[in-house]
Amino acid sequence: MTATPAAISRSDSFRFAPSALEGEAIDAAVHEDLAASLAYLAEHLAPAHPESAGALDAVAARIRDGQRLPPVAFGLYYRMGEAALGGDIDAAADIAQVLAQVPAAAPGLQVIYRGGANSDALWPVLEERFGPEEAAGFAPITAEMATDFEARLKDGLALMHSALPDLHGEITAILREVLLAQAPAGAKMEFDGASHYQFWGLLLLNPNHHKTPLAVVEVLAHEAAHSLLFGLTRTEPLVLNSDDELFTSPLRVDPRPMDGIYHATFVSARMAWAMERMSESPALPIELRQEAAHLAAEDRANFAKGIGTVDAHARLSTTGARIMEQARAYIDGQ
Template sequence: MNDFRFAPDAQRARLIDHRMRTLLGESLEHIADQIRGQISFNEEQLQNIATRLKQGEKYPPSTFAIYTELVKILLAGNFAEAEGLLAELLQEKPVTNTPQIAPLDSPLLARQAERMKQLMGSDPDTEFPITAPSQQVTETFTSRLGETMKLMESTIPELAGEINALISQIIMVVPDSESDYRFDGGSSYMMWGGLFLNALAHENEIALLEVLAHESAHMLLFGFCRDEMLVSNSDDELFPSPLRFDPRPMDGIYHATWVSARMHWAMSQLINSGQLTQPQLELATSHMQADKVNFENGYGVVKQHAKLTPTGRAVMQPARDYMDSVPN
């Protein structure tokens, strides 16, 4: 039976992560069976990666990104390009000491940065307007991230455990200087385990902790809906979103709504920890109040327009119950 409890749970997160990696391993085995004799590839090496994935080894988000492109290319019948992608896939190695933290231009990402950047955007034909941070920005943000994780581990250990289980790589980026697009952070089911963060935003530990709660919650939802989507609305149907100025598909609004409840929970746990300074307490309270407004706005749209699947109903109800339990 699926476990859709609202509060973070590190053990559940580890099981979800293992399941996602197992599914990728099984899919690679299926691909090998289908292309055998049609495309040249090292079958022993591919089977080794598939086996290690099924054992739960933490291959990086780029492994999932290559797989995403490989499937698209195979479905298009472009076997020559697929052979090159398979060769890239066989070069992938598991990540150690997770979550690994690196700027977009890190040698760790050199071969895959452009592909991953492309997958972060909603339009595959348009370059997503993010780039690598400077060395100074990288160093400052890395230090702040370390302090934020220490704060989280001491105040909300269950959330820290969930994040450590779900996130294998944190990729630091900054917005392109020529773009007006605002980017705080993001993740994608096509790059499981990867979290992109704007290293120029989140200028204090409270804001950074909240965005970590935000983005890891998206990752958890990706894991929750591995067998069934959350909503059955078409992506062509657009509705007002609580967190965006532009209309969004219902799946995005559902995500934003549930995630707002998780952010509220995180701020509430911080406030109740007794470990915040007065300025931090005031900031966390302000964030928490905004999260409640965003949840209620989003929930109203979901309630009125969403075509919820059984999974979608089962996931949203505990979030609704939590928000109903908090004081007005």
């Protein structure tokens, strides 16, 4: 990967409309940051654990040679960093050895599922990060459910590629794995999609939702927009509000920190963009275009609710202000 695409992945060059080049640049920048951090950690491990330090240097070299890593590698990196910062150098060295064994990301968007052997490497790391209570909300699914949803996902990506090629390019540049799971039996609330900044390239989706290709397009636009924000805010947060400050969310019934409100607001604008483009595509059946227009109206209403809270209560960073300015300009038709 050359330095050219990475150079445009700053928030001050961000443009609201999706871009495959921007997706590639952000992914390159995230991996370059990882390589630099691994090399830094290797220096600190070297005196007591030279073999682990060498292993990290080798991973950093692979990344600089253009290799891309799957989400589990990023999860292990955060675990290792926390152990090192906490003074547990031995634990950090052990994690380094595990991280060094993680193979390169497979080409294309991989579908894995909770309960399947293909999630055995990722799930324990993800479960530890979530904690027992939150992890319990992601229950296993059957192989049949996974197969059925993978076909829907393929159809949704094909629809996106046809009608929204720029969004398709951006998403497929950023995402590497979709982990399927469902809510446990008897749950009062269940997720339909999720992402986590410590697992770059990962989406979690519930196959009990997103029953049509259009619904798949919308949820990918939704969740990938969260990942986009993660990639744009590597050096500065979106908001300066404390996480102890809670506010009404446009997309959740429970009060949320301002960072979550900001995410939901921006994501609503990105979803509106996707659905409005779908509604305007002459290649799509009129029924599909009408459904997309209805969904876009809902997304715009959610943006209006969110931006009101952001304007009233958010203390935006320079990065956060620049990004939201772009979203607002799109919604306002500028």
